[in-house]
Amino acid sequence: MEKVGSTSPGWYDGFRGRDVISARDFSREDYEALFRYADLYEEDPGFYRGLLKDCIAALVFVEPSTRTFHSFETAARILGCGVTAIRDPSMSSIAKGESLHDTIKMIESYGASIIILRHPARGAALYAAEISRVPVINAGDGSREHPTQAMLDLYTIARKRGGIDGLRIAFLGDLRFSRTVSSLSYALSSFKDIEIFYIAPPILQIRREVKIYLDDRGVEYKEIIDMDKAREILRSVDVLYVTRLQKERFPDPSEYEKLKGAYTVGPEILSIMRSDAGIMHPLPRVDELSPELDSKPNAWYFDQARWGLNVRVALLSLILR
Amino acid sequence: MKEAKKNSYWRIDTHVHCRDWGESYKATIGSVVRLALSKGIGAVFDMPNTDPPILGLRDAEKRLRRAEDQGVLKNYYLYIAATPNEKQLEDAVRAYEELPRVVGLKLYTAPMKGLEALSLEEQEVVYRTLSSLGYRGVLAIHCEKHSLFRETLWDPLKPYTWNLARPPEAEVKCIEDQISLAKKHGFKGTLYIVHISTKEGVEIVRRARNEGIRIVCGVTPHHIIYDTDHMRTPESVVLKTNPPIRDPTTARALLGLAIEGAVDFLETDHAPHSPQEKTGPPYLSGNRSLEIYEIAVNMLIRSGASEKTIYMLTRGNAESIFKKLDGID
Numbered sequence: 001m002e003k004v005g006s007t008s009p010g011w012y013d014g015f016r017g018r019d020v021i022s023a024r025d026f027s028r029e030d031y032e033a034l035f036r037y038a039d040l041y042e043e044d045p046g047f048y049r050g051l052l053k054d055c056i057a058a059l060v061f062v063e064p065s066t067r068t069f070h071s072f073e074t075a076a077r078i079l080g081c082g083v084t085a086i087r088d089p090s091m092s093s094i095a096k097g098e099s100l101h102d103t104i105k106m107i108e109s110y111g112a113s114i115i116i117l118r119h120p121a122r123g124a125a126l127y128a129a130e131i132s133r134v135p136v137i138n139a140g141d142g143s144r145e146h147p148t149q150a151m152l153d154l155y156t157i158a159r160k161r162g163g164i165d166g167l168r169i170a171f172l173g174d175l176r177f178s179r180t181v182s183s184l185s186y187a188l189s190s191f192k193d194i195e196i197f198y199i200a201p202p203i204l205q206i207r208r209e210v211k212i213y214l215d216d217r218g219v220e221y222k223e224i225i226d227m228d229k230a231r232e233i234l235r236s237v238d239v240l241y242v243t244r245l246q247k248e249r250f251p252d253p254s255e256y257e258k259l260k261g262a263y264t265v266g267p268e269i270l271s272i273m274r275s276d277a278g279i280m281h282p283l284p285r286v287d288e289l290s291p292e293l294d295s296k297p298n299a300w301y302f303d304q305a306r307w308g309l310n311v312r313v314a315l316l317s318l319i320l321r
Numbered sequence: 322m323k324e325a326k327k328n329s330y331w332r333i334d335t336h337v338h339c340r341d342w343g344e345s346y347k348a349t350i351g352s353v354v355r356l357a358l359s360k361g362i363g364a365v366f367d368m369p370n371t372d373p374p375i376l377g378l379r380d381a382e383k384r385l386r387r388a389e390d391q392g393v394l395k396n397y398y399l400y401i402a403a404t405p406n407e408k409q410l411e412d413a414v415r416a417y418e419e420l421p422r423v424v425g426l427k428l429y430t431a432p433m434k435g436l437e438a439l440s441l442e443e444q445e446v447v448y449r450t451l452s453s454l455g456y457r458g459v460l461a462i463h464c465e466k467h468s469l470f471r472e473t474l475w476d477p478l479k480p481y482t483w484n485l486a487r488p489p490e491a492e493v494k495c496i497e498d499q500i501s502l503a504k505k506h507g508f509k510g511t512l513y514i515v516h517i518s519t520k521e522g523v524e525i526v527r528r529a530r531n532e533g534i535r536i537v538c539g540v541t542p543h544h545i546i547y548d549t550d551h552m553r554t555p556e557s558v559v560l561k562t563n564p565p566i567r568d569p570t571t572a573r574a575l576l577g578l579a580i581e582g583a584v585d586f587l588e589t590d591h592a593p594h595s596p597q598e599k600t601g602p603p604y605l606s607g608n609r610s611l612e613i614y615e616i617a618v619n620m621l622i623r624s625g626a627s628e629k630t631i632y633m634l635t636r637g638n639a640e641s642i643f644k645k646l647d648g649i650d
Contacts (some may be wrong), residue, residue, distance in 0.1 A: 099473045121471055121485040123549075123568075130479060142488075208520070209570040 012037070015318035019129040020137040023150040023186040024213065031190060035155050037314035038307065048313050053080035055320050058112035060086045060103065061139070062094060062119045067283060067305055068139050068148070072116050075312035084112065104128050113320055117141075135319050143177040149282055150183035152311040156304040157239060160278055164188070170197040170224075170233055173243035173263055173288060175206045180282040181243060182210045189217040196221040197237065199230040201259055204245070227262050235272050239300075240265065241280045242289055266290035270298060280304050331363025331649070332635040334614075335424075335539060336461070336515050336588035338607065339365070339397075341387060343372030348593040350384075351391030353611070356591075358396065360614045364639075364649050366424050368461075369402040376402050377412035381423055395648055400427040400461055403451070405443035410450045417458050421647035425459030425513070426451070430495050431467050431487075431563065438467040441498060448506040459643055461513040464495035464522070465564055477604050481552040484565040489519045492564050496522050500529050500536065511642060514538040516590045518564040520574040523583050537642055539586030540575050542617030543608045548572040559599050562592070563606040579634060580626045585642065587621070587634040589614055 012033040018025075040047055057076035061069050069087065076083050084107070086092045094103060100119070107115060117128050118139040125138030125145075140146040158164050167188065175181050175198050185206070188194045196214070198206040198221065205223050214221050224230045234240060242265050247256050265279065270293060273279075278300040281289050285301075293299045334357055340348040350367070357365045367384070369375035375384055381401060388397040401413040403426040410426075417423045428447055432438040439447070451460065469491035476482045496514055503512055517523055517538040526538045543562060548569040552560055560566055567575075578584050592607025599605060621631060629637075640646065 094473065097473055099476065101476045121474055121488060123481075123485050124474060127474070127476070127479060127482055127485060131476070208574060209568075212570065 011321070012318060015315065016321070017135060018319060019135050020147050020315070020319070021126050021129055022138070022145050023147040023183040024189075026147075026187070026190070028190040031151065031154055031187065034151060034311065034314055034318065035158055037318060038155050038310035039159075041310040041313050048078055048317060050080035051317050052076075052113075052320050055079070055113035056082040056084060056111050057316065058084045058086075058107045058110075058115045059139075060107065060115060060117045060119075062086070062089050062117075063140065065118055065139070067308060068118065068146075071308045071312050072137075072139065072316075075309055075316055078313055079316055081113070081316070084110070100124060100128060101131055104132050108132055108134055114316065137315075137319075140179055143179050143182075145183045145186075146179040146282075147183050147187075148312060148315065149180045149308075150187040151315065152304065152308040153180070153184045153241075153280065153282070154187050155311050156280065156300055156307055157278070159307070160300055160303070161238060164191040164194075166193045167191070167239065168195045168197075168237045169239045169241060170199055170230070170237045171206070171241045171243070172199045172230070172265070174204045174246050175200045175243065176204045177246060178243045178282075181241070182207065184241070185210050185219075185221075186213060189214060189219045194219055197224055197230075197233050198222070199224045199227075199233070201225060201255075203255075231269075231272060234269060236274065237277060238274075239278050239280055240269075240273065242285075243282065244284070244286050244288055260287070264288055264290065265293070267292050270296065273298070330632070330636055332361050333364045333366075333639040333646075333649070334362045334589050334591070334611070335366045335513075335586045335639050335643070336541075336590045337365045337367055337611070338370070338590070338592040339367045340593060341371065347595055347598075349391060350388045350397060351393050353591060353593075354388075354391075354393035354396045356611050360611055362611070362614070364396055364398060364646065366643075367397065367399040369400050369427050370429065374402050375399060376404065376409055378416040378419065381416045381420055385420070385422055394422075398422050398424045398646065400425050402426070403428045403447050403460065405439060405446035407446070407450050410447065411454060414451070414454050414456050417456070421644075424643050424646070425461055426456070427461045427463070429463045430498075431463060431465040431470075431491075444498065445502055445506070448502040448508050451510065452506040452508050455509065457509045459511045459513050460508070461515050462495075462499055463516070463563070464492050464499060464514055466491045466495040466498065469494060477558055477602075478555045479553070480555070480558040480561055481549040481566075483552075483561050483606075484549055484567055487563065487565050489521065489567060489571070492517070492519050493521045493525065496525050500525070500534060503534065503536075510535070512536040513585075513642070515588065516541045516544065516564060517584065518544050518567050518571070518575070520571055520578065523575070523578045527583050537585040537638065539588035540579050540584045541588060541590045541608075542610045542613045543590075545572055545576045545579065546613060546617055546620060556600075558604055560608065561599070561604055561606050562590070562608050576620065576624055579621060580624055580630060582630060582633070584634070585638040587614075587617060 116137045122142035122144040125141045129136040281301040339350040339353040388394045474485040589610040591611040594605045
């Protein structure tokens with residue numbers, strides 16, 4: 001397996017003290033530096049042990065999470081940080097109506113070095129960053145963005161494929177409400193010759209704000225509604241990125257039932273794809289990704305989740321060291 | 322030709338708050354109507370969340386006498402509030418039928434001064450009762466689903482946070498609720514989604530209309546002129562309004578949707594408060610949007626709206642959707 005940036009890095013200052021709110025805020029240089037540091041986690045795990053032993057990471061998760069919460073918590077512990085967490089808002093003053101402002105200020109006053117925030121409101125992370133004196137990482141703000149997921153997605157693609165430039169990627173599923181799809185789309189715009197295909201029914205197509213951004217950056221993209229046309233495209237893509245269809249988003253339940261089958265990726269879809277193409281998914285999956293794919297080399301999604309730890313270890317150290 | 326009447330017809334504002342009565346220190350019927358006239362608006366439709374609220378025939382008659390006393394009856398029309406009380410609704414419908422100046426009923430789904438937020442069950446009472454009374458007029462609805470508010474995100478020093486506290490999905494879900502309730506109870510009137518503030522909301526209205534549901538919507542000057550980028554300083558708290566000013570992409574999208582005819586009215590939702598109420602606790606919501614009405618019209622024209630579109634947004638649709646307007650020039 002080829003890795004990006006196998007040389008031992010000199011310290012990169014591009015992230016120091018920064019908030020991580022949007023994938024739009026980072027350059028190609030930033031992403032590539034992050035990949036080198038993520039590689040280092042496997043090349044020299046001892047390098048990171050206790051690196052941030054005087055720091056405290058505050059995890060404020062007002063919405064459920066499995067992978068993001070645990071990988072951040074594990075990353076912080078590997079780095080030697082103290083960890084403080086609000087995991088269940090019903091057990092904190094948030095349930096009593098405490099404002100986000102006061103929650104952030106309180107956490108900051110207890111000595112947090114960084115705040116990692118997941119919140120259901122679009123824009124909550126940006127607001128938290130504006131009022132916080134310590135860096136804030138957006139761990140998902142409603143349907144808007146999930147920039148650290150985009151970082152680990154890019155890392156996975158770069159590591160599996162040997163680079164990002166020239167990538168042909170198809171997104172399939174609920175693209176409108178997927179924060180991972182919008183963040184990865186923004187991040188991809190920092191690379192060269194990217195082609196994006198958004199495959200979804202009109203009601204779940206990619207949001208206008210993402211399209212405006214891609215237009216401004218000159219990124220090639222197409223919206224695909226017809227499944228026959230989609231199958232044609234899937235023959236040639238490097239990556240198929242699948243997201244869950246969210247039943248509750250459909251005004252007409254029969255429309256969901258009709259589409260559900262068409263948007264399930266299984267061996268039949270895999271058979272028309274290139275043999276070296278990868279299938280990615282931010283997880284959790286419901287039934288849009290067949291378990292029959294799990295053992296195939298094209299199933300990149302478990303590596304994708306696993307390497308989230310590499311990326312988050314690297315990111316925390318680059319911000320806080 | 323109607324198009325030839327540009328600048329020669331009086332416009333209609335289907336949504337204002339004239340205040341008066343217990344809030345005369347903010348504005349009066351006379352002051353609001355005269356401001357409207359100065360903007361080329363010859364008819365204003367006043368909302369019923371006054372102090373006290375307008376709930377039936379007697380309130381409406383009192384209100385009309387007040388307009389007459391101030392010499393502006395000719396330009397004044399009003400709505401009656403719809404509450405989940407069958408007797409009150411009967412009285413409201415009677416007022417609609419008997420008084421030519423009553424243009425419709427108004428349903429508040431979010432809390433308003435003097436009027437409680439209605440639960441979905443209470444909203445259902447309104448639809449069931451109006452359907453059984455055979456009401457065929459306009460039901461104007463302030464659509465924001467209270468249960469989706471996140472008030473803990475409001476920070477008056479960062480006024481854009483009002484958009485986080487009362488998020489777009491609260492409007493979208495509430496519009497879906499109204500359509501479902503109207504279908505369920507066979508509502509025969511016209512749903513009017515006032516001050517629509519989301520692209521998704523307009524799309525839902527458009528889809529419902531294509532399915533044959535009688536539904537219309539209006540957009541305000543402040544929702545197309547301003548966006549959250551204008552609300553980043555503490556002083557911009559004066560722009561706080563309900564539903565909130567949205568993000569720049571949404572403001573641009575609403576402008577485009579108005580130009581392509583997916584929106585029926587340019588309505589001001591002119592809602593004056595005292596400077597103290599706007600800039601300090603309780604930081605009341607509401608904009609003096611009659612004052613920016615012409616800016617919005619010019620913005621629409623500059624962005625490609627035809628004369629006919631402007632006519633329909635500012636008069637034509639109101640004439641065809643509301644009952645025959647008594648006394649309008």
